[in-house]
Amino acid sequence: MAVTGEETESAATGDMPVYQLRSPGSGLAQTIVMLASPGAMHSPPPHAEEVTRKREVRLMKNREAARECRRKKKEYVKCLENRVAVLENQNKTLIEELKALKDIYCHKAE
DNA sequence: CCATCCGCGCGTCAAGTACC
DNA sequence: GGTACTTGACGCGCGGATGG
Numbered sequence: 684m685a686v687t688g689e690e691t692e693s694a695a696t697g698d699m700p701v702y703q704l705r706s707p708g709s710g711l712a713q714t715i716v717m718l719a720s721p722g723a724m725h726s727p728p729p730h731a732e733e734v735t736r737k738r739e740v741r742l743m744k745n746r747e748a749a750r751e752c753r754r755k756k757k758e759y760v761k762c763l764e765n766r767v768a769v770l771e772n773q774n775k776t777l778i779e780e781l782k783a784l785k786d787i788y789c790h791k792a793e
Numbered sequence: 794c795c796a797t798c799c800g801c802g803c804g805t806c807a808a809g810t811a812c813c
Numbered sequence: 814g815g816t817a818c819t820t821g822a823c824g825c826g827c828g829g830a831t832g833g
Binding site: 741744745748749751752753755756 | 817818819820821
Binding site for chain 1: 802803804805806
């Protein structure tokens with residue numbers, strides 16, 4: 684569970700989900716399709732069914748992983764938005780407080 | 794209506810990372 | 814190293830909003 688960069692400090696809103704921020708990868712479009720080895724072009728490999736089954740399992744797992752990943756990301760964004768709201772409120776309160784203190788100070792000085 | 798745009802979620806691939 | 818998991822990027826389809 685590596686937590687990177689700006690995710691290390693979780694305050695205000697409490698438990699933030701773990702979310703990694705990574706540098707973008709190469710933006711290659713996925714135009715390359717799995718190709719069979721040259722020799723296997725006409726006769727299917729000995730365990731073609733097994734290969735197909737493994738691929739389906741992998742795809743299914745990844746499908747679910749992607750869903751989960753998106754869910755976590757949405758939750759993370761929601762947490763960030765909450766935190767923004769909390770900090771904006773705190774900021775507002777502090778500004779008010781500062782104003783009040785300045786007023787008191789000014790009246791004393793007179 | 795209908796064409797167009799926009800936002801959203803999905804499935805997939807590929808690259809990175811963690812774990813053994 | 815090999816395997817499983819995570820996540821960014823891409824392309825696609827769908828449904829709602831909107832202007833003509």
